Amino acid sequence: MFDLKFKGLFLALILANSLLLSAYSETNIKLRPQVEVHGRVIHLGDIAEIEAPTELKRKLQAIELGKTNKTGRARTITIPHIKARILKHNLSYSNLSFEGTVSSVTNKTMTISTEHIYSQAEKFFQQQLILGENDSAQLEVRPLQQIEPITVDDANSELEFASIGNLSRGCLEAQIISNGIVKKRVLLTFEITISQPVVVAKCNIPKGIGIQADFLSIEHRKIKNPANILLTNINQVRGKIANGLIAKGKIISRSDFKQDFIVSKGSVVALIVQKGSLKIQAHGKALENGTLGQLIRVISLNSNKERIGEVAGRNQIRIHF
Structure with a gap:
């Protein structure tokens, strides 16, 4: 009994949609021979021009015909395939006329140029390595490899970067992201040169000596792939204790000194x-x-x-x- 009711309901839906089609003049579907689509899902509205009343046209345009090939090769959509999909959506094609025989469908691809990859990588280094308030700092970025253009299937994809290890060593991973998912990864390497004022030793500073302001100067230097955070203020070093001999002219980093606690806890x-x-x-x-x-x-x-x-x-x- 239940199966009979279900079949009756199904037939009623088909009949209702058939009446909808027959209530209007014949509907025409004109296939486009070659189509590029955004994303992977193919809808009838993507590959055909549909002449029909508004409500029917909306239903036909929304019918899913399948997905594009992951390999990038074109997928062929035929009229029998379209008719089968129309029936699956409880519509009749008896009053439909078709122009064309097949439609060749591919993803609309996007190519990210070498220039764009380089400029965005340079901007990433600039934002991550140089503080905004340090106006005197300058950054030079030189690729250590040939940067090839990146072709992506989804035209809505975005290019983002992630550092690999210490960012100042110049290793980046370019990531192509679509709908929050990383679709492609490309390893890039650069030589990083930072030009800015830094704290420099004016004289040899022996191990264990308290570092005085007179021992230090601020000089503009160029540093390639700096491994340490650069110190730009003498007060960051003054009063500290030298961990070892700091040679005259050396750019001072945090590893060169330790805190001088002149008051100890509990004393x-x-x-x-x-x-x-x-x-x-x-x-x-x-x-x-x-x-x-x-x-x-x-x-x-x-x-x-x-x-x-x-x-x-x-x-x-x-x-x-």
Whole structure:
């Protein structure tokens, strides 16, 4: 009984759509011999010009005929195939007329030029390696290989980049992304040269010596594929302890020095309170390590109260009110 009802409903749908077709003059479908489509799904509206009333035309245009070939080769769509798809959508083709016999369908491809790949890679390095506020920094990017154009099947694909390892070493992966999925990956290598002011040693600085401002200068240098973060301010180095001999003229990096904690966590320190000519000194204990000029937490041994003070010297903390 259920099968009979289902079949009856199915036949009723076909009859209704047949009446829809017969209610109008004959509908004409003119196949385009060659078609390029966006994406992989092929609709009847992509490959044919349809002359029909608005409602019927909309239904026919939306009929899916299949997908394009992944290999890029053309797919041939025939009239018998179209008729079978029309029936599958519960429409009749008895009042349809066709012009043409087949339609050859391919994906609309897009070629990303060498110039575009290079310019976008250069922009990526610029954004990632040079801070916006460092106006004096300049970046030079030179490809170490022949960059070939990239052809993609989906014209809506996007070109993005991802670094491989340390970005300053110049290795990038160009990614072709479609609908959030990486469709193609291309490895690219560049020589990176950054030209900017950096901190340089004016003299030999022995190991274990506290680095003073007089030992340093700012010079404009060109650095190829810098492995370390470049230091551009003497205050980033002043007061640090040299890890080893820093030769005169060397560009100083963070690996050349260590922090000089002149106050150690847990050590007894002198707490200095001064207002005008009045100066009071008491003893306290440091609750954290501190370098010169740094604000750290201390506790007074007299009142047992916690304070914030500035490191003023070796085991000396200045308390501000």
